Amino acid sequence: MNDFISASLVINIVLGAILGGCSYLIYVERRLAAFIQDRVGPNRTGPAGLFQPIADGIKLFIKEDVIPGHVNLFLFILGPSIAVFTTMLAYAVVPFGPPDQIQFTLMGMNLDFRFIIAPQIDIGMVFIFAVGSLAVYGIILGGWASNNKYSMLGSLRASAQVISYEIPLGMSIVGLGILTGSLNLERLVLHQAEQGFWGWNFWAQPVACLIFFVAALAEANRLPFDLSECEQELVGGFHTEYSSMKFALYFLAEYTHVILVSLLTTLLFFGGWQFPLIAEVDSAYTGSALVKVGVLLSKAFCVIILIMFLRWTLPRFRFDQLMGLAWKVLIPLGTANVVMVMTVKHFELPSWWMFPLSLGLVAVVGVLSVPNSKTRYGALGMAGGRTRIAADGVLPPGLGKRIPM
Amino acid sequence: MAISDKDVTWVEEPEMTFWEALFVPAIIDGLRTTARHVTGYKSVTQQYPEQRPELPMNYRGVHRLNKDDAGRVKCVACMMCATACPAKCIDIVAAPAPKNEEWAGRDKYPATFVIDELKCIYCGMCEEACPVDAIELTHIYDLVGTSRQDLTYDKEKLLDVFEQTKNSGRDPIRTHMGRLGPASEFESLPPLGPATAVPTGDKAARGVSSGVISS
Numbered sequence: 001m002n003d004f005i006s007a008s009l010v011i012n013i014v015l016g017a018i019l020g021g022c023s024y025l026i027y028v029e030r031r032l033a034a035f036i037q038d039r040v041g042p043n044r045t046g047p048a049g050l051f052q053p054i055a056d057g058i059k060l061f062i063k064e065d066v067i068p069g070h071v072n073l074f075l076f077i078l079g080p081s082i083a084v085f086t087t088m089l090a091y092a093v094v095p096f097g098p099p100d101q102i103q104f105t106l107m108g109m110n111l112d113f114r115f116i117i118a119p120q121i122d123i124g125m126v127f128i129f130a131v132g133s134l135a136v137y138g139i140i141l142g143g144w145a146s147n148n149k150y151s152m153l154g155s156l157r158a159s160a161q162v163i164s165y166e167i168p169l170g171m172s173i174v175g176l177g178i179l180t181g182s183l184n185l186e187r188l189v190l191h192q193a194e195q196g197f198w199g200w201n202f203w204a205q206p207v208a209c210l211i212f213f214v215a216a217l218a219e220a221n222r223l224p225f226d227l228s229e230c231e232q233e234l235v236g237g238f239h240t241e242y243s244s245m246k247f248a249l250y251f252l253a254e255y256t257h258v259i260l261v262s263l264l265t266t267l268l269f270f271g272g273w274q275f276p277l278i279a280e281v282d283s284a285y286t287g288s289a290l291v292k293v294g295v296l297l298s299k300a301f302c303v304i305i306l307i308m309f310l311r312w313t314l315p316r317f318r319f320d321q322l323m324g325l326a327w328k329v330l331i332p333l334g335t336a337n338v339v340m341v342m343t344v345k346h347f348e349l350p351s352w353w354m355f356p357l358s359l360g361l362v363a364v365v366g367v368l369s370v371p372n373s374k375t376r377y378g379a380l381g382m383a384g385g386r387t388r389i390a391a392d393g394v395l396p397p398g399l400g401k402r403i404p405m
Numbered sequence: 406m407a408i409s410d411k412d413v414t415w416v417e418e419p420e421m422t423f424w425e426a427l428f429v430p431a432i433i434d435g436l437r438t439t440a441r442h443v444t445g446y447k448s449v450t451q452q453y454p455e456q457r458p459e460l461p462m463n464y465r466g467v468h469r470l471n472k473d474d475a476g477r478v479k480c481v482a483c484m485m486c487a488t489a490c491p492a493k494c495i496d497i498v499a500a501p502a503p504k505n506e507e508w509a510g511r512d513k514y515p516a517t518f519v520i521d522e523l524k525c526i527y528c529g530m531c532e533e534a535c536p537v538d539a540i541e542l543t544h545i546y547d548l549v550g551t552s553r554q555d556l557t558y559d560k561e562k563l564l565d566v567f568e569q570t571k572n573s574g575r576d577p578i579r580t581h582m583g584r585l586g587p588a589s590e591f592e593s594l595p596p597l598g599p600a601t602a603v604p605t606g607d608k609a610a611r612g613v614s615s616g617v618i619s620s
Contacts, residue, residue: 036442040450210429313435362427369426 006111006169009197014117023053024257026328029117030310036312057248065244068146073147080242080249080361082140084349087256089131092117093124097293098273115293116186126183127266129166132219136162138253139221143238154237157227157319162219164326168213171334176201176268189272193281197203200271204351207337209269216264218326220257222307224314239342246263262303263296270299299302320383329365460544462575465527467545468520468558469566469576471538477508478537478564482515486531486540494524495531518560522548543570 027042027049034041042049056138067076097115104111121127136159177183179201182192192199192402202209218225229237239250266272273279273292283291317325343349424430451458472478482499500516502508531540543566550556558566570576 032443035446038442038449040448040452063582153526254515309436309439310432313439314432362429366423366427370423 002109002111005106005109006113007117009111010114014096015088016254018088018091018259019252021259022252023057024248025255025259025304026056026251027053028304029311032308033307033312038307060245060248063244065151066247068241070147071241072145072147075141076084076241079138079142079145080246080253081138082141083135083253084249084256086131086134087253087260090128090260093121093127093185094260095119095186095189095272096263096296098279098289099190100289102289117287120184120186122182122184124188125177125183125268125341128260129170129173132257132260132368133162133166134262135219135253135257138250139238142242142250143306146238146241148241150236151238151240153233154229154240158221158238161221161225161227161322161326162321165215165218165225165330168211168326168330168334169219171331171338172212172215172339173268174334175205175208178341178345179204179339185267189267189274190281192271193274197271197276197278200269200274202269204354205269205337205341205358206355207333207361209265210362211334211337212268213261213265215326215330216261217307217310219324220261221254222258222261224316225322226316227319230316258304258307259300262300262307265303266296266299272296272299329369333361333365336364460546460575464544464546465529465532465542466533467522467543467548467566468525468563469541469543469570470518470560470563471541471567472564475507475598478514478518478560479537480515480518480535481511481537481539482513485534485536487611489530489534490522490525491528491530492526494521495519496521515560518563520563522556522557522558523553539618541576543569543576544573 030052031041031049033039042052045051045055067073093116095116099119100115100364102113104113139158139162140155143151143153143158146152173183180188182188182191188201192201221227221229229239239247242250273296274281277294279288279292279295337358340361341354342355344351344353440523480497482497484497484499487493487495487497496517496519497515498517499513502511502514508514527542529542532542535541545566548556
């Protein structure tokens with residue numbers, strides 16, 4: 001009974017934090033986007049626009065919920081529910097603090113508070129990937145049930161994209177599994193924390209970190225990989241027919257996924273709650289657990305800010321480039337990375353070898369992608385081609401030389 | 406229609422170097438540009454209701470009817486503006502000026518002068534057509550009303566707009582401060598209007614032939 005109460009307490013805290021965090025991250029993103037574009041952003045609702053998320057929430061709730069007559073009603077409602085449900089489910093195994101247990105008394109009951117909903121799940125990362133790939137059902141169902149060719153095309157693109165990027169995503173974790181000997185997220189963090197700052201997986205696995213981050217962005221349908229939703233070609237994407245709260249649920253799911261991605265990047269590659277001097281494994285001063293939670297959340301926040309910056313920095317991918325990146329670059333690179341880790345482990349080389357070897361891998365990819373001057377294609381099949389411009393125009397500098405015709 | 410081959414130049418893309426093929430340095434470069442907008446943040450937004458825009462001097466807003474120095478409406482009801490108006494939104498009923506002290510020296514005046522501000526396209530042609538500089542467009546741009554009737558401006562409203570704007574600094578009375586324009590005097594060459602320059606060889610620039618008009 002006490003376990004049940006403490007577990008539901010944790011679940012409530014996590015859910016509340018995610019939902020509140022989502023709405024305020026949207027505010028942060030809107031303000032940041034405005035700053036990047038030299039605008040002001042929402043600043044009228046409350047001091048500095050801080051009540052904007054609340055106003056948006058109220059608006060979305062009381063808006064008219066249009067359900068078109070031509071949709072498959074059951075699947076139409078199921079779509080956004082699955083999208084939110086699956087991304088929320090992944091949080092069950094994500095630790096948001098150190099593995100300590102805090103004992104406290106609430107209304108005469110002795111409760112154990114843990115910083116994770118389901119502690120000691122050994123398949124941790126596999127569970128997250130399994131549940132995370134279910135999220136594509138939400139998008140496919142939404143597109144299919146809308147009975148609208150643009151929504152359908154959007155969801156087809158999304159499913160192809162998510163399924164392709166599952167592979168590099170899984171591949172990037174294999175190296176960590178070999179190094180740590182576990183896929184349990186708590187153990188993965190603890191393994192890094194015990195070795196201090198230079199033990200963070202980022203130093204041993206920079207390539208895996210890059211692959212994971214890129215693939216996870218694609219999984220979350222975030223820019224520059226948001227091909228499932230676009231105004232130019234698809235009217236809106238899989239959510240064209242959705243309005244009111246159902247529409248909001250899709251975006252809640254997307255934002256929840258972004259938070260999940262940044263938490264995972266932090267936990268897997270940047271030492272989780274560990275930070276030199278203030279939050280070490282053996283630091284046991286009063287409130288150290290809270291400091292560790294704070295460290296983890298601030299690291300995750302930095303990753304979220306990076307994701308937002310990337311959104312306003314990179315142009316979107318074309319669909320063939322998106323697929324090319326996954327299949328021609330990330331998957332071979334991920335495989336090579338796993339081989340590299342296995343080699344280092346097999347010959348029992350010191351683990352600092354992995355950093356230069358990873359850089360070497362990246363260099364090889366760079367060499368293979370440089371286009372051949374005859375075929376215009378690199379060995380990886382990326383880039384190249386010809387550009388044509390009008391004849392009377394003066395060639396802009398740096399465009400290259402004319403091809404005689 | 407397709408562009409014909411002779412109009413097309415094929416250009417080879419520049420060679421891609423190793424660092425460009427890596428993409429990551431280019432992304433970091435882009436991130437630096439993005440970050441520069443945040444660190445050196447300077448908003449270009451105008452906070453509208455608090456900050457009013459600086460409109461150019463030739464902005465064309467709501468009309469006004471000017472008054473002469475005696476406080477009478479300057480308009481001589483010549484119908485030039487109503488004729489020039491491409492939207493046909495000006496409606497004037499002319500009447501002979503009352504024979505009293507107040508209207509001394511005036512033959513005609515507008516009994517009613519109505520502009521439908523909703524029909525108006527704010528082209529400013531009435532202003533150019535007016536020989537006595539009676540009708541002018543002001544800088545008032547936030548024109549609102551709750552009914553069509555509200556935005557049908559009659560003579561009183563248009564004269565009110567004159568009172569509101571004459572001292573604003575942005576809408577000076579452009580010619581003959583307070584005096585009646587030349588069209589009612591018919592003695593000398595009319596000075597050029599605010600926007601129109603008449604070339605010297607033009608017949609409009611020639612003086613009025615003597616003896617045609619008897620005073």
